[in-house]
Amino acid sequence: MAVAWIGNRETLVEHAAAHAAALLWSSRCPVFSFDTDIHGTRAAIALAERVGAAYDHADGAALARETALFTDKGAMTVAPGETRRRADVVVIVGELPKIHHDFVGELADTTPDLSARNEREFFLVGSNGTPAPPLVNGRTATLLSCGQVSLGATLAALRAQYRGRQTSQSVSNFDDFAKALTAARFPVFLFSGHATEGLALEMLQGLIADLNRKSRASGLHLPASENGWGSVLASTWMTGFPLRTGFARGFPEFDPWRYDVARMIAAGEADLHLRISTTIVRPQKKRNRLALIALAKTKEPVAGAAVTIAIGEAGVEHEAVVYSSRTGSLRSVDAQAASELPSAATIIRLVANNVSAEAALSC
Template sequence: MDAIQNAAKLLASSRCPVFTLDTDVHGTRSAIALIERLGGAYDHALGDVLAKEVTLFTDHGGMFTTPGEARRRSSLIILVGDIPAAHHDMLLSWAGTQPDLGDRGKRTWFHIHGEMNAAAKLARQLKAVSLGAEGLSLGGALAVLRAQLQDRQVARSLGGIEQFRKALAKSQFPVFVFSGTSGDAPGLAMLQGLIADLNRKGRASSVFLPADDDAWGTALTSLWMTGFPTRTGFSNSLPSYDPVRWDVQRMIRDKEADLHVWVSSRGGETPPRGGTAAVISLSRTEAPASGAAVTIAVGKPGVDHDGVAYSSRIGTFRALAATAPSPLPSVANIVRQLANSLPGRKALPC
């Protein structure tokens, strides 16, 4: 209880508190409600990667489907650049099946890439036909592919292009699988332009696989609570989204924040060092976090207690049952205690 009171005092005296979030839906909702009351700002622990993924949706948009739809309807899957290792097992499981809706032929695979990289191993396992050329980046390969499919002149042709044309002609629903780590923002925008071209004559879509499911779940939770993804602040009581202004690590480096609340139920993660801001750590740990003024131990959703998290495999949120229930409290429980210890004692709405 002393830790709760000490943390509440730091929160109450802070003029610019910032939060780094890495927890499940319940913890994220409670934290955002508290941040709104404090007039603070928040980001995710994987803020830079997540901001890049969010940019594709906020700046460009695109055509997307779910992994389940792709598995059941598409006989032509095209990998785009690197795919995070967390998703390899799912894609390999698709290789042993064939569509039972729409396209019913044998599934074929292609891989659009720049210089060969870590994704090459997955592509080989899937026996994917290579779509690339020496010296071309992924963005360059996508641009050349888009041009060639429009029968435009190009300085360099991609290997495997004729096989791809034939596969496209047979497929009723080609699907491009990509991640925010697949390439830069212009390259991913080029990918969506290519998909838009294909939809003028038929039907095509893409499956977005986030670099980290928990991070993407945090962005979606933020979106439904505030209308904005992470890197949102409440400086004037209303939410405002700015991926530069509310970059929490930048704010700490530039000494704009005087208090950093680190919230991580993942386990094994510690607050980054540096900066002059005081640190409150809500972590799955047995020892005080290095450099933190206050450390409060929390449980991990799906291990110590039940929770709700995003799953890219099903394309939505799923319930997590505790596999090893323990007395460790949830992030949501601790955040509610902090809110109740602040002046005014106003309960959180969630």
């Protein structure tokens, strides 16, 4: 089975890696985008440092909003385990990614040890069409809404009503919410950057801060991408900065606008794109002659790619270390169906060894 291609021509992995290294070495503005495990992330960042590349998550917009909350505003958060054990009022803020629906269902199927009534109450902040994660036993979350206005506007109205101020439009079911907060011992707000604008995340933290003036409340960050948030953490401990960092001047620089890889490609600023993801890259309209190196789970060359190398899926075809939103930390994952496909980290290291043999990768 072929696993590497230069253009549309099958080749050995070693030859494809050498060709990819030559493209990287000759590039004037390379950019990396990846959706991989911790090992793959560390190898990609070390390679980016060597070739002076900027890097971002493959779908970085939601993660950038979440990162901005912590780097610019700050947040009061709690661990997932503490939420399962303590939270007696759970407020779902906006649409959560499907990967977290099982966790919400688990909250609905368990009881907190701080509840006076030995049960949890659920609320959903959003518009009338905001999908709610399914709850067990036919339970539903009470909707807190201002019609079809944005989530940020609804949170602003909710915060204003809680402070006893007038609003142009009242939040539905606010009295039930206020009553639940009065009796609550530990309310927790579940939030993600998945379908939430940055200002809404800031407004939510303002509401949580208001609640803590008289009682206590906290938020639980459920990331838009578990792999992505793992990459944010790995980037931070390696360089001091989260994703959207670049090495153009030989040292790490964090700039969430300048190093937005999708923006750089659309603006024609990059001349080479290394994409690392098990999903297939969709060809996109390019404003310049952008070379593409694709590391993906594929049986055929990616359309338009100068180099394609097939990789296995982390935690499925090879062992991996990944971020777990269930524990709020990293965990090791055994291969579910081991295959001969190499890991992303293995291929990136092979490419790096062809870029320069002076030293091993720093990670």
